[in-house]
Amino acid sequence: MKVAIRVDGNKEMGFGHMYRQRSLSQAFPKDTKIFFLTKTPLDAKAVIGEAQIIALEENDLEQVLSFVKENSIDVVITDNYNLDENYLSELHRACAVATVDDLNHLEKYDVDLIINQNIYGKDLDYNCGNCKVLGGTEYAIIGENFVELDREEKLVNETPKMLVTFGGADKHHLAVKVADALSDFEEKIHAVFVLGNGFEDKELLNKELESWSNSFEILHDVKNMAPVILGCDFAVSAAGTTTYELAYCGTPTISICQADNQKDIAAGMQKAEFSINLGDAQDVLAEEIRDAVQLILLDKELRERMANVGKNLVDGRGAERVAEAIAGLAK
Template sequence: MQNGVTFWTEGGPSIGMGHVMRCINIAHALETEEMPMHFLVNNERPVIDRLNEEALFHIVYPMTGRHANRLTNGVVVIDTKRDVSAQVRSLREEGRKVVLIDNSSTGEADAIVMPTPVYRGLGSGNLLSGSSYLIIGDNFRRSRGTEPLVHSAPLKVLVTMGGSDPFNLTETALKALWNIEGIEVTTVIGPAFKITETMEEFIKRSNERFIFVFNARDMAPLMRASHIAFTAVGTTVYELAYMGVPSVLIGNFESDAQDLATLHELGISRSLGYYRDLNPADISEAAESFRDNPASWTEMSLKARNLTDGDGASRIADLIRSLIKQQN
């Protein structure tokens, strides 16, 4: 099994699908190669369903497993937030090449890719980071269009807080946006949302100005049709940026503070801070500011659109090809 690639990753309602989707996008960038390729994933229905939809072969095997060498090809791509030091060491002892995605838990991997412009860790010879390595799916690349977005009335607002929205930030945003004139709001309800009575009432009151989308399979058309988006820190911020959509960010965790500040400084996002410290009036003010200041919105939209060329998955695929050649 020396000449192929194994993607070892995980996803689901509690951690989202970002890890899995990044690996899927890299896998698609490798599809022109005739090589064995499969996934090792956790046993979560959203993960299995997505891989089936993508026609990608997979084996259920947990990230905590210590004997993956028997199930892997020559290059193993690992995407998880867990400490995988022991797994990396074991794989390399068995002659595998290892690539870590968004994980700096060990420096023993052959390559570490931090697909973010806000990485602040220590550099090393095997580490690649920055906007050039942002992983953008083909669906976004197809939907982006050649011309930048144009400010218009009404302002099209997207609210998307991930697959589970553990702190009900969607509800918080809707409360603040509901009575603002001159905006139209599309709200994405994820597959693991806990629908409160208040949210049920919002959904019942949906109209031409407030639309709800359930379990969206492709976010690209929704982003393409939006001027701004309220969201949390994560891969969605960069997908929005690629589409030219400025984001208004609310932090799920106190540890998001530095990322919020850096994304704000990049000029692609506006940070409203940690959700526990949030003043709902700040949500209203942000929407009204983008509505009433076309020049400011246009400047931020162009900065967002120019953040990355969208070829990160191809660059990582080239890295994997080079490691396969070393195996041979």
């Protein structure tokens, strides 16, 4: 089977779609030939690593259609909010199409399969004719490095570990905001700051941490987040795809939304009682961060309940289920 994945990512738009497609690509049989088609090839190489990466021009539809025809592609997977109805329809004329979507923002989806991995995914009514829709967290796409973990081995640290992670770029400077909010935090914690390859606030963060009363460590461009997440007692995180990795590991989360497409995730995961939703990055206050950390830190029973909810929501087989459904389109 030959699969082409149409995905972009950079500091401005974020890297979440690329990470998601890297995880999905790992779930296909080893003999599957996979190509990543992208307008951001250098960023793709940094995220995806050793893979067949095809650089696209600005107006790429004709280039993609030619690539599909010349390489006898069986299925194209799209994971990109910028592809419109015409793009998907033209692509569908050339081959089978599976769309990984979060928004249901198009009037019509002319595709064979739609995957919405989000907690609200089952509730959306897609206008896609006879296409199949896979919705909900049972289709949450997380990487094989997470699935290989024994999540039941999660330990409670003597000094609680707090993970701070806001994706590849952290364009709203949230790591610095968290560091500032907790600079004189009285309860004992050990903070683990994970900074992506697009993080540009290193000097500001280091300056904030100079006056910290608690211990901390800074990890840069971590290639395998699974043991880091499993090793932390709770997290302060963006409300994107990482939310489902945190849920799988049973790591209770304080969510801050970096983009509009994260709002429903944060709201849904709070309603399910896995996370505490602090709302938009631009509006969150230092005292709200402090209060949420104090609440989750001091209430062990709350953390245990949140952890169990997360593990029940995400069982780790989402990528496998999605890959099987996509493989079925090629038959």
